[in-house]
Amino acid sequence: MPELPEVETVRRGLEPVLVGSRFQEVEQRREGLRFPFPKQFVRRLVGMEVTRLERRAKYLLAYLTSGEVLAMHLGMSGRFLIEDRQGASKSDRFANGGGGDPRHDHVIFRMSNGAVIRYNDARRFGFMTLASGATLDQHKLFRGLGVEPLSEAFTPEYLNSAARNKSQSLKSFLMDQKIIAGLGNIYVCESLYQAGLSPRRKASTLATASGRPGKRVPKLVSAIVSVLENAVRAGGSTLRDHRQTDGSLGYFQHCFAVYGRAGLACQKKACQGTVQRIVQNGRSTFFCPRCQK
DNA sequence: ACTGTACCCTGTAGGC
DNA sequence: TGCCTACAGGGTACAG
Numbered sequence: 001m002p003e004l005p006e007v008e009t010v011r012r013g014l015e016p017v018l019v020g021s022r023f024q025e026v027e028q029r030r031e032g033l034r035f036p037f038p039k040q041f042v043r044r045l046v047g048m049e050v051t052r053l054e055r056r057a058k059y060l061l062a063y064l065t066s067g068e069v070l071a072m073h074l075g076m077s078g079r080f081l082i083e084d085r086q087g088a089s090k091s092d093r094f095a096n097g098g099g100g101d102p103r104h105d106h107v108i109f110r111m112s113n114g115a116v117i118r119y120n121d122a123r124r125f126g127f128m129t130l131a132s133g134a135t136l137d138q139h140k141l142f143r144g145l146g147v148e149p150l151s152e153a154f155t156p157e158y159l160n161s162a163a164r165n166k167s168q169s170l171k172s173f174l175m176d177q178k179i180i181a182g183l184g185n186i187y188v189c190e191s192l193y194q195a196g197l198s199p200r201r202k203a204s205t206l207a208t209a210s211g212r213p214g215k216r217v218p219k220l221v222s223a224i225v226s227v228l229e230n231a232v233r234a235g236g237s238t239l240r241d242h243r244q245t246d247g248s249l250g251y252f253q254h255c256f257a258v259y260g261r262a263g264l265a266c267q268k269k270a271c272q273g274t275v276q277r278i279v280q281n282g283r284s285t286f287f288c289p290r291c292q293k
Numbered sequence: 294a295c296t297g298t299a300c301c302c303t304g305t306a307g308g309c
Numbered sequence: 310t311g312c313c314t315a316c317a318g319g320g321t322a323c324a325g
Contacts, residue, residue, distance in 0.1 A: 003318060034301070034320085058319075076319055077303075104303085123302045125319060168295055177320090184318055259318095282297065284316085 002058060002074045004149065004182030005231035010080055011055045017082055017115040018050045018062060025110040033106060034075060034127040044068060044130055045109075057145050057181035061136070069133045071141065075125025083116045146179040149224050150232075154180070156213035156221050163207040163217070170206065171199035172281045180224070186259045187227055189286045193258045195223035198292045199285045200278075230255065258286040266291060 002010065023045045028037055038044070048064040055061070062070040072078075079100065100120040107119040107128065119126075131139045146162075147153040162179050174180060174188045183191075192199050197206070197220060208214045234255065257267050262277035266288040273290025 006318075073319080075301095076317070101304095121302095122304065123317090123319095125301065166294090172295085186318060280296090282299090283319095 002078070002236070003184030003187050004055075004058065005187070005228055005234075006236035007055055007058050007060060007074065007182070008232050009236035010074070011053055011060055013082065014060070014080055014117070015053045017111060017113065017117065018053050020049065020113075021115065022047060022049045022112040023109055024112045025108075027108040027110075029106050029108070032127070033121060033124045034073075035129070037128060038130045041128070041130065045070065049112075055182075056142060056148070057177055058184070059141070063133055067133050068130045069136055070128060071131055072119075072128045073126050075121060075123060075127070077123040078119065078121040078126030081118045081120060083118070084114055144178050145181040146177060147181065149180050149182060149228055154221065154225070156218040157211065159221055160207045160213040160217045161211060163203040164209070166203035168203055169199060169280055170197060170201045170203050171285050173203035174224075175281070175283070183224070183228075185283050185285075186256070187224070187231065189259045190257060191220065191224040191227045192292060193287060194227060195220040196292055198289070199280060199287050201293075258288065260286065262286060 026042045026045045028042050031037065044066065045064070048066050048068075050070075051063045051065060053060065053062050058073060060072040060074075062072070064070060081100070101122065102120075104120045104122045104124075105118045106121055106124070109115075109117040109119075111117065119128075129141075131141075136142055147158060159180075163173060166173050170192065171188060174183055174191070175185065177183075189199070195216070197216065206216050206220065208217075258275050261275045264275050266273040266275060268288070268291050271288060271291040273288040275286055275288050278285050278287075
C-alpha cells in the first residue's frame with residue numbers, strides 16, 4: 001500500500017503521540033505477520049521511551065531508550081490508528097470504517113501519555129522487528145538501501161551513474177530499493193509520465209557515458225522529487241484501504257495523472273494519446289505511449 | 294543480469 | 310443475492 005509519501009504521512013501522524021512517550025503495555029495478538037515477531041518482543045518494548053521516529057525508505061524507525069530501534073514496515077495493507085484510552089478516535093473524521101476490521105488489529109501499543117495505537121493489517125505483509133540502533137546501517141534490511149529521493153544525495157549524477165550499466169527497464173530500475181529507497185509502483189508511473197519517459201526504455205539509455213548527465217536524467221530527478229513532494233504535501237494517497245493515523249483519507253489519489261487510468265485520454269494538452277496498462281516484472285504499469293518516449 | 298512466475302494473505306470490484 | 314475471477318500500494322525465492 002504505502003510508498004514513501006504514505007509512510008511519511010503516517011510518520012508525521014505518529015510522531016506527536018510516540019516521541020517522548022513510553023510503551024506502557026504492548027498487546028501482541030499473533031505470532032507473526034509476514035515474519036515472526038522477534039523474541040521477547042513485548043518485554044523489549046515495555047517501559048522504553050521513544051526518543052525519535054524516523055522514516056527510511058518505506059520503514060518507520062522508532063528509536064528507543066534501550067538503544068534498540070523498532071522497525072516497522074506496512075507491507076500492502078498495514079496502517080496505524082490512534083485512539084485515546086476510551087477508544088474514541090482522536091478526530092471526528094473517522095467515517096467509512098476507517099478503523100478497519102478489528103480482527104486484523106495485530107499489535108496494540110498503550111502509551112504512557114494515554115494514546116492507544118493499533119496496527120491493523122488485513123494482508124499481513126507488513127512486519128515489525130527490533131534491531132540495534134548503533135549498527136542499524138549494517139542491518140540486513142537497511143545496508144543495501146539506495147538513496148532517499150528527498151535528500152541532497154539524490155542528484156542527477158547519482159542516477160546517471162547508477163543507470164549506466166543497467167539493461168533492465170527504466171520502470172524496474174526505479175522500483176529497485178537498492179537504487180532509490182521508497183519509490184513504489186504508483187509514484188514510479190507518475191514520475192515517468194511527468195518526465196515524458198517510457199517505462200519500457202532500458203535504464204542505460206538514459207545515462208551518458210561521460211558521467212555528466214544529459215537532459216533526461218535531470219528531468220527525471222526533478223519529476224520524482226516533485227511528484228513525491230506534492231504527494232507528501234497532500235497527505236499521501238488513498239487506494240482501497242489506506243488511511244492516515246486519524247482514520248482520514250489522503251488526497252493525492254485525486255492527482256494521479258496515469259495510475260489506474262487505462263483507456264482514458266492522456267491529460268497533456270497537445271497529446272491525443274490514451275493511457276495504456278502493461279505488466280512489467282509482474283506489476284501494472286500505466287503510461288501514455290504517445291508522449292512517453 | 295534480468296525476467297517471469299509463484300508465493301505470502303485478505304478484501305474488493307466487476308462479470309454473470 | 311451469490312459465485313467466480315482478477316487484481317491490489319510490497320517484497321522474496323526460484324527457474325530459465
